[in-house]
Amino acid sequence: MSYAFPDSSFVSQELENHIRRVHSIAKNAITEGKYIVFGTGSTQLLSAAVFALSMNLSSPAKIVAQAPYYPTYRAQTDFFQTAWFGFQGDASVLKNTSGDGAELIEFVTSPNNPDAQLRNGVLQGPHVKAIYDHAYYWPHYTAIPAPADEDLMIFTISKLTGHAGSRFGWALVKDKQVYENMIQYIQIAELGTSKDTQLRALQLLKAIHGQKIFHFAYKTMIDKWEKLSEIVSRSNRFTIQEIPPLFCNFFEEVRGPSPAYAWLKCEREEDSNCSAVLRAAKIIGREGSLFESDDRYVRLSLLRSQDDFDLLLRRLNDLISKEKGAQTI
Amino acid sequence: MSYAFPDSSFVSQELENHIRRVHSIAKNAITEGKYIVFGTGSTQLLSAAVFALSMNLSSPAKIVAQAPYYPTYRAQTDFFQTAWFGFQGDASVLKNTSGDGAELIEFVTSPNNPDAQLRNGVLQGPHVKAIYDHAYYWPHYTAIPAPADEDLMIFTISKLTGHAGSRFGWALVKDKQVYENMIQYIQIAELGTSKDTQLRALQLLKAIHGQKIFHFAYKTMIDKWEKLSEIVSRSNRFTIQEIPPLFCNFFEEVRGPSPAYAWLKCEREEDSNCSAVLRAAKIIGREGSLFESDDRYVRLSLLRSQDDFDLLLRRLNDLISKEKGAQTI
Numbered sequence: 001m002s003y004a005f006p007d008s009s010f011v012s013q014e015l016e017n018h019i020r021r022v023h024s025i026a027k028n029a030i031t032e033g034k035y036i037v038f039g040t041g042s043t044q045l046l047s048a049a050v051f052a053l054s055m056n057l058s059s060p061a062k063i064v065a066q067a068p069y070y071p072t073y074r075a076q077t078d079f080f081q082t083a084w085f086g087f088q089g090d091a092s093v094l095k096n097t098s099g100d101g102a103e104l105i106e107f108v109t110s111p112n113n114p115d116a117q118l119r120n121g122v123l124q125g126p127h128v129k130a131i132y133d134h135a136y137y138w139p140h141y142t143a144i145p146a147p148a149d150e151d152l153m154i155f156t157i158s159k160l161t162g163h164a165g166s167r168f169g170w171a172l173v174k175d176k177q178v179y180e181n182m183i184q185y186i187q188i189a190e191l192g193t194s195k196d197t198q199l200r201a202l203q204l205l206k207a208i209h210g211q212k213i214f215h216f217a218y219k220t221m222i223d224k225w226e227k228l229s230e231i232v233s234r235s236n237r238f239t240i241q242e243i244p245p246l247f248c249n250f251f252e253e254v255r256g257p258s259p260a261y262a263w264l265k266c267e268r269e270e271d272s273n274c275s276a277v278l279r280a281a282k283i284i285g286r287e288g289s290l291f292e293s294d295d296r297y298v299r300l301s302l303l304r305s306q307d308d309f310d311l312l313l314r315r316l317n318d319l320i321s322k323e324k325g326a327q328t329i
Numbered sequence: 330m331s332y333a334f335p336d337s338s339f340v341s342q343e344l345e346n347h348i349r350r351v352h353s354i355a356k357n358a359i360t361e362g363k364y365i366v367f368g369t370g371s372t373q374l375l376s377a378a379v380f381a382l383s384m385n386l387s388s389p390a391k392i393v394a395q396a397p398y399y400p401t402y403r404a405q406t407d408f409f410q411t412a413w414f415g416f417q418g419d420a421s422v423l424k425n426t427s428g429d430g431a432e433l434i435e436f437v438t439s440p441n442n443p444d445a446q447l448r449n450g451v452l453q454g455p456h457v458k459a460i461y462d463h464a465y466y467w468p469h470y471t472a473i474p475a476p477a478d479e480d481l482m483i484f485t486i487s488k489l490t491g492h493a494g495s496r497f498g499w500a501l502v503k504d505k506q507v508y509e510n511m512i513q514y515i516q517i518a519e520l521g522t523s524k525d526t527q528l529r530a531l532q533l534l535k536a537i538h539g540q541k542i543f544h545f546a547y548k549t550m551i552d553k554w555e556k557l558s559e560i561v562s563r564s565n566r567f568t569i570q571e572i573p574p575l576f577c578n579f580f581e582e583v584r585g586p587s588p589a590y591a592w593l594k595c596e597r598e599e600d601s602n603c604s605a606v607l608r609a610a611k612i613i614g615r616e617g618s619l620f621e622s623d624d625r626y627v628r629l630s631l632l633r634s635q636d637d638f639d640l641l642l643r644r645l646n647d648l649i650s651k652e653k654g655a656q657t658i
Contacts, residue, residue, distance in 0.1 A: 003494055039519075041520050081411045083412075163330045164520075
């Protein structure tokens with residue numbers, strides 16, 4: 001089996017066609033007029049995108065993301081210690097500066113990981129470029145106000161069908177030069193994307209015949225969120241983020257939240273280390289500081305198996321039931 | 330399917346066991362006392378290894394390789410424009426310098442791509458580290474004088490079974506810290522290696538029951554080499570590299586060459602662009618300058634399909650038959 005397909009391409013044209021088809025079913029992104037880059041998970045594409053946007057600039061690009069943000073943006077950007085770019089931290093700090101002429105690259109995660117808010121870029125202007133991480137921009141996690149149509153958008157099969165271990169993601173890219181730079185990154189870093197992985201992704205996408213999978217997945221996610229919300233609502237000690245109901249382009253109606261993560265806050269003054277409070281009750285989450293936020297917050301996953309999630313609910317319920325003043329079931 | 334296996338590892342223990350088993354059949358590497366890192370092809374592991382050896386040094390490491398060398402070493406090392414290391418070119422230039430205290434990292438490709446010579450590192454000393462690229466160190470491409478036992482060795486399924494498109498390679502690593510650094514690179518660059526690719530690699534390695542595949546592949550390769558050698562030997566215009574017969578640890582006897590590539594030289598003064606000379610006869614090879622060598626050389630692949638290779642032989646034979654003074658068949 002060669003590096004390339006018989007048509008000399010490193011990517012399966014059939015898989016590319018199915019990606020476009022699935023976006024048109026989900027009504028979550030406009031693929032017309034965009035190139036598609038395959039990657040070993042969206043993780044690789046994040047890096048490919050940063051390099052693609054910053055290569056050959058006269059001064060290093062400044063990379064930002066609005067806190068709370070997915071920690072990989074910083075970890076990956078710092079790791080390479082490259083002359084092309086450097087991580088600057090929270091996007092807000094650069095919001096009202098006119099800049100020193102350096103290009104600014106903002107990671108915009110929408111819906112956001114960890115707090116599931118739909119987002120637009122914080123920064124504006126001629127020197128600003130955005131990488132839209134749309135890993136969770138699917139009807140099972142969020143209302144889709146409109147199909148996304150940004151210049152550089154990244155998706156992953158991990159959060160579409162749950163096959164994180166397959167390591168397959170794709171980018172939709174408007175600009176030809178950026179597309180070519182990303183391809184160059186993928187070629188130099190690892191000479192293309194595994195054909196076996198492409199085949200697996202193709203099988204998965206082929207299994208998506210219509211809207212049914214999104215209805216099923218939405219039902220699964222909203223059930224989890226409603227159960228979790230109900231338990232937390234009885235607490236004075238903990239709160240979770242509010243996500244407003246929104247009109248959804250996919251469901252063609254206003255719908256409630258069904259996020260991948262709860263962004264839980266410990267409200268008591270003394271609970272400044274919220275993850276320790278939860279850990280004492282055998283509840284495991286990710287500390288807020290990992291997301292450049294406060295350790296008063298913890299990210300709880302709603303993507304675990306139903307068994308794991310039921311255990312989380314039971315333990316959280318037990319913990320909240322012990323609160324003075326908490327409403328009992 | 331999660332990022333990790335049920336034992337929380339990102340790598341299949343069964344696949345790791347089969348890698349060790351296949352090396353013991355091929356008698357080409359000592360795996361005892363070494364950690365194994367999986368990568369998306371050996372290409373990713375080359376980069377992981379350079380980062381792993383140079384991270385956190387007080388000054389940038391200098392990367393070298395002895396010309397002629399595989400162009401990816403330079404392309405990849407230059408691409409990242411990192412503070413950790415920089416490519417210096419041919420290893421020979423640093424051979425007799427005492428150095429400025431900077432760490433030196435030498436890529437040692439053995440057998441070498443393009444010229445199939447068995448190699449040891451050019452540089453010696455306390456500041457020198459080597460990355461052994463053993464992609465071609467299998468009994469079908471070379472005599473195995475002894476099982477390789479270097480501190481950092483990289484292999485790939487591409488050159489073992491021919492499944493380049495699967496993008497699966499592995500490194501054998503002696504030092505725990507270097508191993509952990511490489512794992513960190515893989516995690517940061519793409520959150521682990523595709524499980525589908527690991528499964529494919531497992532299926533391929535499981536199919537290797539004994540020595541038979543190596544006997545078959547050796548026969549295939551030596552047949553190609555002997556036919557090519559026979560044709561070139563009738564030419565005064567072209568020569569190919571000499572590879573001395575050597576005792577082979579696998580075959581337990583002295584054996585002749587069966588390399589993956591011929592390193593063909595245009596001997597005529599006026600043929601300074603050898604690849605153009607060949608291209609005019611519809612023979613495609615890679616120019617010597619790609620390998621930081623002279624364009625008087627061209628790398629011809631013996632890894633193509635039998636049909637493609639037969640076409641190469643026929644065209645080369647036609648070209649040589651036109652030489653004045655060439656021996657006719």
